[in-house]
């Protein structure tokens with residue numbers, strides 16, 4: 001059994017597989033990163049545990065366990081604290097994660113080809129997340145200034161005094177605007193008007209968002225955006241950003257120009273930087289030889305929590321679609337272990 005990826009999803013699956021009796025020496029976890037932590041080790045330095053959405057504990061060990069006495073959990077940097085937690089988790093669970101090992105491709109059988117040689121696997125749990133696949137939409141024209149994606153964002157300081165265009169309607173975009181607008185002139189564009197909400201993010205709201213994404217992947221469609229269902233929850237930081245005018249949003253521009261962008265009404269604006277907070281796609285290129293995508297553009301998923309690729313009981317994707325959150329990854333890990341061990 002090969003688990004590809006040691007983020008929240010891969011670790012959860014490994015935990016539940018062992019808990020349900022899989023022999024330790026039949027489990028191999030491969031991870032492309034140098035260190036434990038999944039994508040969290042790459043998050044920007046200004047993202048703290050008080051500015052993330054909310055990170056759920058891994059199954060069987062509380063995050064609290066890795067805090068130093070007196071350490072304020074909300075003030076610690078996500079990119080430092082969560083990798084520390086994952087490292088301790090791997091140690092306590094006794095996982096032998098092989099890293100850095102990047103899976104280049106998986107072919108029928110299964111043969112798993114890595115940058116460290118090939119191996120065969122009866123069953124695969126793919127848990128490769130999205131961080132390796134930043135998405136930037138195409139627009140006509142060429143911008144002469146600097147462009148970067150959320151993946152490359154390191155905090156606001158480098159933008160001091162500049163004119164920054166932030167593109168995208170998700171939580172990352174709003175977080176960037178909040179930080180950058182305190183040191184620079186920002187402009188915000190989104191495809192559709194952002195939907196801020198005072199509604200608390202209740203379990204029901206979460207379940208509705210997950211159900212919508214689950215319905216899509218069961219129908220073979222690409223997973224789509226969770227924010228379109230949940231909206232952007234107001235908090236004091238966003239209120240302050242709004243009061244500064246940082247959340248005044250413009251519709252999308254029609255084209256890029258060498259100095260900035262042009263809108264459909266002909267108005268042009270100049271910028272030094274364009275920051276694309278336009279999200280990520282699932283990192284599944286290494287599964288291309290299996291030809292999983294159907295005519296709907298997505299992968300048709302089945303099983304209790306829609307983690308199994310339809311028609312392939314020994315291939316599960318977690319952290320994909322409805323399980324692309326820390327809580328979703330936890331639940332999916334449990335479901336995958338039960339279904340895979342039954343199939344084997």
Ligand SMILES: Cc1cc2nc3c(=O)[nH]c(=O)nc-3n(C[C@H](O)[C@H](O)[C@H](O)COP(=O)(O)OP(=O)(O)OC[C@H]3O[C@@H](n4cnc5c(N)ncnc54)[C@H](O)[C@@H]3O)c2cc1C
Nearest residue numbers: 005007008009032033038039052053054103129319325326
């Ligand atoms: C900016 C940002 C903020 C977020 N904040 C939250 C939040 O607050 N709460 C929340 O629940 N969710 C949040 N999410 C979603 C979050 O990413 C997931 O919830 C969760 O952390 C993803 O876990 P994962 O295991 O699926 O993927 P990852 O953490 O990305 O782990 C995937 C692992 O697979 C490895 N890998 C990738 N490709 C290969 C390959 N080909 N071969 C071998 N290894 C490979 C990677 O190196 C990585 O270690 C956020 C996402 C982003 C982008």
